[in-house]
Amino acid sequence: MTSDDERPRTPEGSGRPGARRVLPGLATLLPATTELYLDLHSHPELSGAERRTAARFADWLAEDGFHVLRGIGGHGVAATLSNGEGPAVLLRAELDALPVAERTGVPYASTVTVPGPDGRPVPVMHACGHDAHLACVAAAARWLAAGRDSWRGTLLVVGQPAEETLSGAVAMLEDGLYDRITPPDVVLAQHTASFPAGMVAHADGRVLAGSLTLEVGFEGEGGHAATPHLTADPLLAAAGTVTRLSTIVARETDPAERLVVSASSLRTADAGHTGNMIASRAVLHVTVRAFSEAALDRAALAVERIARAEAGSAAMPPRVTVARSSRSGVTLADPDVTAAVRSAHVAAFGPSRVTGWPATSATEDFPLLTGAGAHLHGRPGIRGAYWMLGAVGPAQWAAAPGTGAAEKFRSLPGNHSPRYLPSVRLTLETGTTALVTAALARLTDRAD
Structure with a gap:
């Protein structure tokens, strides 16, 4: 599956600035890694249903001598490789895919569908790059297992379920993840994005926003569409709430504070609903993104206030319920760990x-x-580094509209797009090298 524009341009050992130094043994490792990636991409599984993906990943790690635990917090996988005294470093990747119909046109594109709640088929696709993350972690684990003379300590590997629903990490922790494996000193992870493959990107401080997902229910007396005045119309109140959500950012938030409030779905909840009926229940999902816990809380209160006000303005007000279905904190780069990993990447690439x-x-x-999440589960002091991994091949980048990087970035298919597709060879090669060198930067060198 390697095209000419994906092949390395710089020979191993070149001393030129910016040259890529190929990880020893990587060429031998790439065919199996590529096969794993293509298999994962062709057989995606939704959050909470990652049975096949988890088994494939766990079997790979077991072959390399890891002690493997399965079924943690759902289909979560955790593996340990002990190699003498030293720090414990955890490499983490995700197992799950998205309900997206793939439109990449490649021979290995997903054609998987699963039954939806209404019985209709739901397409499934690795539209966020988790298949690449998993393949890179598997390859890095294999490289480190074969090269135990170059490091010492404990290498931990986690395949996490249900990242897309922001429920997998907490499920693994609540199922005793850090009681069942050696608690890590450092957790490392990466994520593909639409910038040139062969590159990695590091943030200073904040990397990704925190989020909060709200399920807002509107419930009232439905009825005949010909007599709306006799109903407490939940859909009307929900639609009014959607139109008002933009005011939270536009009129209630300091322009210097980054906040996103999005209505992500609106549906009626009546079984067998038809066009001549006014539904008795509507459900609105709202996602909030911000870079502080206080901003998330303020926005959540504003969403609830607007929903209740819209419902209350009706002559027959529907009842309103608000539930928080998921929450995640801001992803922060630990300064010391990130500096060490960035230096390792500069040396490698x-x-x-x-x-x-x-x-x-x-x-x-x-x-x-890491951080507060680990602290809540009795494991304070765990630090982390999280970087972005370029996934766009040279030909695709060159053909993208725009004269600068920012314009090209906006024009390329991004994560969660049905056309999102990493450049296979460069993404796997760079992602594996990035993980290995990051792990070695934290693991203690073995004394002769």
């Missing part, structure tokens, strides 16, 4: 292939495995 990353409003449940 050259300075021109290591760039900065502006904080984005995408979100992750990665912070739960």
Whole structure:
């Protein structure tokens, strides 16, 4: 599956600035890694249903001598490889895919569908790059297992379920993850994004936003569409709430504070609903993204206030309920760990292939495995580094409209797009090298 524009341009050992120094043994490792990636991409599974993906990942790690635990917090996988005294470093990747119909046109594109709640088929696609993350972690684990003479300590590997629903990390922790494995000193992870493959990007401080998802229910007396005056119309109140949500950012938030409030779905909840009926229940999902816990809380209160006000303005007000279905904190780069990892990446790739990353409003449940999340589960002091991995091949980048990087970035298919597709060879090669060198930066060198 390697095209000419994906092949390395710089020979191993070149001393030129920005040259990519190929990880010893990587060429031998890439065919199996590529096969794993293509298999994962063709067989995606939704959050909480990652049975096949987890088994494939766990079997790979077991082959390399890891002690593997399965079924943690759902289909979560945790593996341990002990190699003498030293720090414990955890490499984390995600198992799940998204309900997206793939439109990439590649031979290995997903054609998977699963039954939806209404019985209709739901397409499934690895539209966020988790298949690449998993393949890179698997390859890095294999490289480190074979190269135990170059490090000492404990290598931990986690395949986390249900990241897309922001429920997998907490489920693994509540199922005793850090009681069942050696608690890590450091957790490392990466995420693909639409910038040139062969590059990595690090943020100073904030990497990704925190998020909060609200389920707002409107319930009233439905009835005949010909007599709306006799109903407490939940859909009308929900629609009014959607139109008012933009005022939270536009009129209630300091322009200097980054906040996103999005209505992500609105549906009626009546079984067998038809066009001549006014539904008795409507459900609105709202996602909030911000870079502080206080901003998330303020926005949540504003969403609830607006929903109750819209419902209350009707002659027959529907009842309103608000539930918080998921929450994740801000992903922060630990300064010391990130500095060490960034230095390792500069040494591996050259300075021109290591760039900065502006904080984005995408979100992750990665912070739960470190910082406050780990502290709540009795494991304070766990630090983390999280960087972005370029996934766009040279030909695709060159063909993208725009004269500068920012314009090209906006024009390329991003994460969660049905056309999102990492450049296979460069993404796997760079992602594996990035993880290995990051792990080695934290693991203690073995004394002769």
